Amino acid sequence: MEAVFSVLVAAFFSAAIYLILSKHSVRMLLGIAILGNAVNLLIFTGGRLTREVPPIIGAGLDSLPAGAANPLPQALILTAIVISFSFFAFLLTLTYRAYQELGTDNTDEMRLAEPKDDPMPPLGY
Amino acid sequence: MATPSSTPVDLSAAFVMAAPTAGDWLVILPPALMITVGAVLVMVRHRIRLHAPIAIASLGFLVFLDMLLLWKVAVEGPVTMTMGRWLPPFGISFTVDVFGALLALVSAIAALAAGIAAASDVNDSGRRYGFYPFLMLLMAGVSGAFLTGDIFNLYVWFEVLLISSFGLLILGSERQQIDGALKYGILNLLGTTFFLIAVAYLYAIFGTLNMADIAMRVGSLQGAPLMTLSALFVLAFAMKAAAFPVNFWLPASYHTPRITVSALFGGLLTKVGIYALMRVMIMLFPLQREELSLVIGIVAVLTMVLSAIGMLAQNDLRRLVGYAVIAGIGNMLAGVAIGSLAGVSGAIFYALHSIIAMTALYLVVGRAAAISGSWTLEGGGGIYRLAPGFAFLSLAMLLAVAGLPPFSGLWPKIMLVKASLDIGAWWLAAGILVSGFLSTIALGRVFLFAYWRPQAAQTPDAPYGPSAMDWPSLGPIIGLTLLVTAFGLFPEGVIRLSETAAAGLLDPSRYIGSVFATGGAP
Amino acid sequence: MNTLIFRSVAPFLTALMIMFSIFVLLRGHNEPGGGFIGGLIAASAFAIYGIAYGVAAVRRALWFHPMSIAGSGLLLAALSGFVSILAGVPFMTGIWIYPRLFGVEIPLATVMSFDIGVYLVVVGAITSIALALEEKERD
Numbered sequence: 001m002e003a004v005f006s007v008l009v010a011a012f013f014s015a016a017i018y019l020i021l022s023k024h025s026v027r028m029l030l031g032i033a034i035l036g037n038a039v040n041l042l043i044f045t046g047g048r049l050t051r052e053v054p055p056i057i058g059a060g061l062d063s064l065p066a067g068a069a070n071p072l073p074q075a076l077i078l079t080a081i082v083i084s085f086s087f088f089a090f091l092l093t094l095t096y097r098a099y100q101e102l103g104t105d106n107t108d109e110m111r112l113a114e115p116k117d118d119p120m121p122p123l124g125y
Numbered sequence: 126m127a128t129p130s131s132t133p134v135d136l137s138a139a140f141v142m143a144a145p146t147a148g149d150w151l152v153i154l155p156p157a158l159m160i161t162v163g164a165v166l167v168m169v170r171h172r173i174r175l176h177a178p179i180a181i182a183s184l185g186f187l188v189f190l191d192m193l194l195l196w197k198v199a200v201e202g203p204v205t206m207t208m209g210r211w212l213p214p215f216g217i218s219f220t221v222d223v224f225g226a227l228l229a230l231v232s233a234i235a236a237l238a239a240g241i242a243a244a245s246d247v248n249d250s251g252r253r254y255g256f257y258p259f260l261m262l263l264m265a266g267v268s269g270a271f272l273t274g275d276i277f278n279l280y281v282w283f284e285v286l287l288i289s290s291f292g293l294l295i296l297g298s299e300r301q302q303i304d305g306a307l308k309y310g311i312l313n314l315l316g317t318t319f320f321l322i323a324v325a326y327l328y329a330i331f332g333t334l335n336m337a338d339i340a341m342r343v344g345s346l347q348g349a350p351l352m353t354l355s356a357l358f359v360l361a362f363a364m365k366a367a368a369f370p371v372n373f374w375l376p377a378s379y380h381t382p383r384i385t386v387s388a389l390f391g392g393l394l395t396k397v398g399i400y401a402l403m404r405v406m407i408m409l410f411p412l413q414r415e416e417l418s419l420v421i422g423i424v425a426v427l428t429m430v431l432s433a434i435g436m437l438a439q440n441d442l443r444r445l446v447g448y449a450v451i452a453g454i455g456n457m458l459a460g461v462a463i464g465s466l467a468g469v470s471g472a473i474f475y476a477l478h479s480i481i482a483m484t485a486l487y488l489v490v491g492r493a494a495a496i497s498g499s500w501t502l503e504g505g506g507g508i509y510r511l512a513p514g515f516a517f518l519s520l521a522m523l524l525a526v527a528g529l530p531p532f533s534g535l536w537p538k539i540m541l542v543k544a545s546l547d548i549g550a551w552w553l554a555a556g557i558l559v560s561g562f563l564s565t566i567a568l569g570r571v572f573l574f575a576y577w578r579p580q581a582a583q584t585p586d587a588p589y590g591p592s593a594m595d596w597p598s599l600g601p602i603i604g605l606t607l608l609v610t611a612f613g614l615f616p617e618g619v620i621r622l623s624e625t626a627a628a629g630l631l632d633p634s635r636y637i638g639s640v641f642a643t644g645g646a647p
Numbered sequence: 648m649n650t651l652i653f654r655s656v657a658p659f660l661t662a663l664m665i666m667f668s669i670f671v672l673l674r675g676h677n678e679p680g681g682g683f684i685g686g687l688i689a690a691s692a693f694a695i696y697g698i699a700y701g702v703a704a705v706r707r708a709l710w711f712h713p714m715s716i717a718g719s720g721l722l723l724a725a726l727s728g729f730v731s732i733l734a735g736v737p738f739m740t741g742i743w744i745y746p747r748l749f750g751v752e753i754p755l756a757t758v759m760s761f762d763i764g765v766y767l768v769v770v771g772a773i774t775s776i777a778l779a780l781e782e783k784e785r786d
Contacts (some may be wrong), residue, residue: 020315028311032318039321046329056679059369073328076277080321082683083284088778090291091310094528112304113381121440122503122574144735161725167718210731210740258718302768 012038036084046074163261216337220274305378314363365398382444384491392484426556429455433563471540507580533612686769720767728774
């Protein structure tokens with residue numbers, strides 16, 4: 001089961017990296033969204049996979065039933081999902097604003113903070 | 126569900142039974158206090174008159190708490206508190222050693238300085254937008270990162286400080302800021318995602334996230350892909366710390382926000398990356414650090430030499446200081462590459478110096494631009510005539526950043542050069558010296574052009590003039606300059622503390638002992 | 648989205664969703680659920696109300712500014728952690744009390760107040776983002 005998931009994680013990572021290598025900020029954002037999911041799957045696989053028994057202590061019991069899933073990766077993923085979701089929302093808004101203000105989504109043309117014709121420092125008085 | 130009617134169970138199997146002392150609470154108080162104050166400031170968002178007094182008072186209290194914590198840790202050794210009473214490694218542990226406490230204290234001082242400086246630099250609309258709440262949450266993230274003993278928790282604090290830094294970076298929403306913030310945001314998010322990937326592998330290998338637990342198990346582990354893991358950690362933290370060749374987000378963004386925000390970022394953020402790099406590579410994976418030391422060393426030399434050349438090529442004062450931040454990172458990486466007690470303590474001292482000096486240098490540059498009316502070397506000038514006292518303070522700070530006596534930049538450089546010569550890495554020592562030489566030229570030129578030269582007749586491009594005696598902006602500069610001078614003139618105490626911190630990293634047995642003192646099942 | 652059907656249904660839908668979100672929040676104590684998911688449901692309820700009646704109506708109905716709600720939630724969550732200082736146990740330890748109201752024992756815990764804090768943070772933060780985006784669309 002882990003092997004299948006590893007291949008899936010690899011596919012996610014490849015897609016994410018391919019998209020992030022693009023010049024266009026919207027594609028990079030899509031890549032980042034996929035990257036977040038790739039990492040979540042990775043954590044999930046890293047915690048080893050079991051089937052069908054959720055990690056919930058039933059009423060009247062003191063411990064987890066045998067063969068229950070590992071709850072820690074789920075907690076980690078929940079945290080990571082919340083974080084990557086909020087970052088994605090922020091970056092989406094930022095990209096939209098950047099498109100409005102700068103008129104482009106091509107990162108090569110976003111030279112406002114680092115202008116190309118920045119003068120050299122003076123060499124003498 | 127725990128109701129009083131259920132049968133009594135043996136709590137000591139799962140719980141820490143010893144009640145925490147008042148001193149133990151110091152471990153958690155800094156981030157908890159910052160979050161609480163941040164929440165209050167968010168609630169009174171519209172009463173902006175209240176923001177500065179509440180924030181500055183609580184930052185002052187934070188400095189006090191961190192001082193107590195450092196004192197306690199220096200006297201008694203590492204202190205641990207595990208959240209929710211669960212036995213470590215099951216609960217999230219906050220573990221503080223001298224290394225973490227030192228950095229927490231110094232960064233709190235830098236944040237206090239920036240908080241005071243913001244009282245004059247950040248205008249009403251910036252405050253309404255939430256400068257002080259973001260500052261509080263940023264400090265929660267920074268303190269939490271320095272004090273936590275759990276690596277996933279470290280990741281969470283990284284994200285807390287990252288998201289508040291986004292808020293601070295786009296404060297004002299000018300076009301330049303949006304451009305800078307986009308690059309900063311995407312590249313930093315990538316950096317923390319790499320960190321998370323590394324944490325995922327770490328968990329898959331060790332099955333634990335408690336750093337003390339990992340440090341204990343790492344020696345007896347056979348056949349695990351620890352080199353891959355370490356390389357991922359180095360990449361992730363190098364990205365956060367702005368090491369060449371993954372540092373291009375820093376010069377693209379650090380000059381765009383308000384100068385107080387730049388000061389905070391330049392002082393604190395990259396140092397959190399260096400802290401995490403040292404914590405993970407020196408304490409958790411010493412053997413892998415040894416293997417990677419050549420790579421880290423080459424990265425260190427390239428970082429500091431290329432950024433010093435970058436300083437020489439800048440006309441904008443803020444961008445020049447941005448490259449100075451990166452040059453400091455190169456020096457600290459050199460200490461990590463050396464890895465001996467002397468090298469690591471040199472790197473720790475350098476980090477302390479860099480937090481103070483970079484915050485101060487940004488504030489100095491901001492005030493200089495306000496006096497002369499220009500951010501550029503070309504357009505500035507005449508400050509020596511307009512404000513001789515301030516020019517004197519600035520000279521002190523420029524010398525400190527360049528690493529010249531009698532200020533604090535000198536000693537860590539000496540320690541690092543000596544440590545690298547001791548292990549025969551002459552090229553590392555040469556890199557530190559060449560980078561120091563080039564920075565001295567660049568910073569000396571700042572003084573010549575922006576201060577000494579008569580004012581150039583140009584239209585101002587920076588906000589014109591604070592009044593001559595503007596305490597909120599001058600006070601922090603004076604305080605930080607005094608601190609840098611004191612570190613430079615009386616370095617023994619700091620060197621001793623840095624050496625204790627380095628020794629604690631190189632031999633984590635006391636750190637581990639503090640976490641598992643209560644008899645946790647490792 | 649100003650159809651008559653939607654506008655007549657929206658208030659009921661909003662009320663129902665908020666009640667359901669509180670149910671999910673309280674259920675999260677012992678079973679799947681909790682503050683985060685409850686908060687998301689409540690935030691979507693406000694978003695629906697906003698789509699039907701406009702952002703200004705939501706702001707009026709909420710009374711408090713969404714960011715203030717988020718701030719109070721953060722404060723509540725942080726203070727829930729501090730309660731354990733009174734009991735002499737480490738930060739964030741769950742403290743329980745069992746008051747009897749009308750002969751029924753009601754177990755209350757700082758775990759729950761923490762969760763309510765999370766709920767308020769999520770409601771406040773997501774609602775303020777959603778309202779800000781909706782306001783952008785209108786102008």
